[in-house]
Amino acid sequence: MPENINYNAEHVLFVDDEPNILQSYLRTLRSKFSVSIALGGKAALELLESSPPYTVVISDIKMPGMDGVELLSIVRERYPDTVRMVLTGYADLNIAMSAVNQGDIFRFLTKPCHPDDLTKAIVSGVKQYKMTQASRELVAVRRMKEALEGSLRAFTRLVEFRDPYTAGHMDRTAEISSLIATRLGLSPDIIQGLHLAALVHDIGKIAVPSGVLNKPGVLSDAEFALIKTHSLVGAEIFETLATDWPIQRIVLEHHERIDGSGYPNGLKGDEILLESKIISVADSIDAILTTRPYREALNKQKCIDLLEKEKGIKLDTSCVDAGVALLKEGVIFKDLPF
Known part of the structure; x- marks a missing residue:
């Protein structure tokens, strides 16, 4: 037996x-x-x-x-x-x-x-x-996960009413994050949790005035400080979220950098979740390759150069390598020129 x-x-x-x-x-x-x-x-x-x-x-x-x-x-x-x-x-x-x-x-x-x-x-x-x-438990868990994803997507639609760029950015970052995680060999369950966290990683921007979010010029120190609160606000929104995935922590950490220069807590190296490091790279890729209120989109080569410059310093090396490979292979932003 x-x-x-x-x-x-x-x-x-x-x-x-x-x-x-x-x-x-x-x-x-x-x-x-x-x-x-x-x-x-x-x-x-x-x-x-x-x-x-x-x-x-x-x-x-x-x-x-x-x-x-x-x-x-x-x-x-x-x-x-x-x-x-x-x-x-x-x-x-x-x-x-x-x-x-x-x-x-x-x-x-x-x-x-x-x-x-x-x-x-x-x-x-x-x-x-x-x-x-x-089998019954698996079906129940799957239904719960589907319901959770539906709820999180509703949050992105809420943001879209105030800031269409942020909503689209979260969708694209979620897709890029999942591809990077797959390239790194993470399990399907971890990738699913990462995808959901990426879908709402900038949800805290609902507390930032749209005039600041969409300002075409350089942000003042006070305005940038306001922008930086979105990680804390987002984590607070999901403080009571009951899930086995560390969604709240990922939302909180996605602007941390491995050299400790990030925010809100100045975490370093292994103090940061791998999922958070992945979103940091995916977030950067999408931000560089799309038009922002303060600048036009850059090309793929410039994106790769910027990622390589911060690799091993601010951004995790393995995550950057996976992201760069996806760009070079045309898996992401395939229609953009080098």
Whole structure:
């Protein structure tokens, strides 16, 4: 048995109309599983309703009152994740097929069944149950992540009403960040979290007056200080965001620089998350290659030169190398000239 499953904690229910057979199952298997027994279908349903969820239900077919086919059909309807098996002395093919079709039977076993074979069948049933549970959890997590992305995209649309450039910039930075992360070999889950953080990395600019954001000339010290608050504001917006991804921290750190010259906290080197370092490079690439209120867009070669100048000083070397490679290969901004 695999060590990652505690089989003693797995609830297994045997259903039969012969007490002696039920007691033999209990004696044989209670050291391996949490075994319960029910004398007939009605007693089994009562036990299922009043007890913890059962991982596996194993029923005889020929029983007075409620037979095994009817019982397992009800179990299938009420407890769809519970793995259902038949253990019977009747090998009639029609009965077997009826049980399989109506009760969605995982295994069809015949009496007498050797304890080792019965144990193996239950172990397989437990594994099937765990796989079903994991699949449901995965679907739930995926839906939660999709809902989170939808909420974050709503934030970008909010910014777009005030500053169309910032919204478009966040979308492009998210795409470039994901490509850099993929080039660096990060896991899909980390890349997804990075993408979501990049989608909202400048969300704090909603607190900056549009006149300052779109000023065509050089910013005063006071105006630049106001601009620099957007990382703190953005992090505050997502302070209560419940997620396994460090979205708030990435939003806070995306203007930090590895030499400590960034803001808001002057972090250095490994004090900065890799995801934050990636966004710093992606952010720079998009800022250089797009028209800003204070200057026209620059060409790819100028962008590469600026990135190389800050590589290993302000910007992470591996992130810059990945970004430059994407530019040279035409993966990003492919229509722009060198």
